[in-house]
Amino acid sequence: MASLPSFPSTTTFQPEPSLLQKLSSIASLPAQKNASSQSISFHRNPLTTQLNGATEQKRYIDFREALSLIRRGTKFKSQVYHPLLQHCIDKNSVSEAEILHAHMIKTGTQEQFFLMTALVNVYAKCGDMKSARKVFDNLPRRNVIAWTTLMSGYVQNSRPESAVEVYREMLESGSLPTGHTLGIALNACSALNLLDLGRQFHAFIIKYKIAHDPSVGNALCTFYSKFGCLKSAVETFKGIEEKNVISWTAIITACGDSSDAASGLRFFIEMLKEDVNPNEFTFTAVISLCSVLLALDTGAQVHSLAIKLGYESNIQIINSIMYLYLKSGRIDEAQNFFNRLESVSMVTWNAVIAGHAQAIDVAKDELLAHRSGTEALRNYFHLNRSVLKPDLYTLSSIFTVCGKILAAEQGEQIHAHTIKTGFLSDVVVGTALVNMYSKCGSVERASKAFLEMSTRTMISWTAMISSFAQHGWSTQALQLFEDMRLAGVKPNQITFVGALAACSHARMVNEGLRYFEMMRKEYRIRPLMDHYGCMVDLYVRLGRIDEAFNVVKKMDFPPNEFIWLVLISGCRDQGNEEIGFHAAQQLLKLKPKDPQIYSILLNYYASAKSWEDVSRLKELMKEEKIGILEDWSWISIKDKVHSFKTSIQRAPGNAGTLRLLDELLDKARSHGYMTHAAMEVNNEVREEEMEHDHYSSASAANHSERLAVAFGLLNIQTDAPIRVNKNTRMCRDCHSFIKIVSSMSSREIIVKDSWRIHRFANGQCSCGEFCGLV
DNA sequence: CTAGGGTTAG
Known part of the structure; x- marks a missing residue:
């Protein structure tokens, strides 16, 4: 989702000590042997004992052993079929199901009603609804279980409308639904996004007072959360008389779906206190809550508990724990989990790719x-x-x-x-x-x-509005905002960030105020950091520093570093030292360890010729052991990344690029380009500034992005844009210089710095003439 | 001896 300007905010989850105690006390239990439900039902099963199979691999051989019997036409007892049918489900194998089916017909087993119902289930689970329906239609009689099996098949195979149709058929045939049937019906309603139909089932459930039955209650709980009503989901959960592991998993997942991950974790603790053992589903759900909360430590403890309970090699759990590590930026640990996976599924690939996207x-x-x-x-x-x-x-x-x-x-x-x-x-x-x-x-x-796009959500509209705003196409952004409202799509707080950013970019103060009020009054959205940020930005662009500062004073929470930076930038332009120095102090208080803040502030104080502040900051840097931030830029050409660092710019391999850069600088000067230092600092203090060379604009000629741009000019075909990445914020000098380069070379130059994207073309930048550059 | 409720990724 696009947010503009980007004012990141992260919340971290702090687990209560009691939670940790509970988790670690359970995690220190002696390890249990693999407790997966599969192996338990396996040992109980007569055929599997008989055929002596204990793993997936051996069960497959069992099916092959059974095959020879099938070929001979040996008639099986009905209980022999069940593990074989289960095998088809596990392997998702329609062809093996067909072999069994043919054998049943040949040996006359199709008269056995229960077995044929099971076969409906097998075909449905393997995704072959056509065969499932055929077997169902040939059943000698139909009971509610058979109907329910068929409905469930349609829901699982993404045909919820057919499931509802089957429900109608069932009622017409005189069968009455059970709790299981209603649970599936509710799932169908969620999938169809039919809240009203769901309510009818709900009324039925209330009338017959069966919400306390876990098979109904669990489904109802999930149904409510899918429609955004966590409160009802919790109430339903509380009303379930004999909560089982599925009930607990359902409510934990519901919390996650309703973006209340912390409550989900609390339910998990409660579940442990009630001595209900979580299973692999619960663990994956809980670990995913931990990734939402970026609670790596808690997640690791949950994982160790999972291992104690015998789920060490569960692929789903490994997928989710791997994602958690990636999202927390722990790439090497994540890699270890990846290496341990025996088989890689789509979910694994997607978790890896999405995880790295988060790690960025x-x-x-x-x-x-x-x-x-x-x-x-x-x-x-x-x-x-x-x-x-x-x-x-x-x-x-x-x-x-x-x-x-x-x-x-x-x-x-x-x-x-x-x-x-x-x-x-x-x-x-x-x-x-x-x-x-x-x-x-x-x-x-x-x-x-x-x-x-064939369909658009509020998020799609917001992305496009923000995109226009970001690139300075304010008119288009605001037009699209109005189109969105006309289309009946309700904007959220981020949409308003886009609209307000468009106003500030175009310096439309009345429009800005109007949208700010619209957001508060009409849409009841409380202004957040980014909204205030846009308003500050708007006044700063107009040079109305006092009003910008008034916005800051009116905020009911402390401003973040981006707001102070915008203010400082404006104060530098307007020479407003009273507010500028105040903002600088606040910024330092807010980010006392950030090397980039120091270089920005040193630059600012130097431009204001406040040499005492410069020395004071340099002392502070020594005390706090804050180094100079390394300034890097890079450019990728045909899958190869070329990187440039300010300090090693004079490396021998760069000769051609450097020559071009010198030429460009000369040419730019003849076009009237001047460094800000040259414009602002008179000759007497110039020397003193040189002493602070590393931070000041005087050294901007060496900044890495210039070299990357020159390299791009030499190595990228003339009709393609030059795209440069940079690890810090651009300074004013480089910004002005690249604007001129874009017009001299008639090239489009895009620089993504650590703050935002700048698109230079024809001597202009998309960020506007002002963009918070200090 | 046949059905069900819960899971990971954007």
């Missing part, structure tokens, strides 16, 4: 972030060459990745290969594509992708 956001610096993104791409191409193929989850993740790391070439390539798959008609994939083009600097392609 938590990476300590831009270079690590870029590495995660590259790793996601590597996995994507690996998957593409394997027997499995990317699906809609993979695609939405990979487009997100391309946008985050400015991998426009790969993104376009993947887009082109995806067109024929039909996945682009998925609304999430389409929205991801809009975001990708937007973040890669092409608002035109983003807009094209948006128009090509």
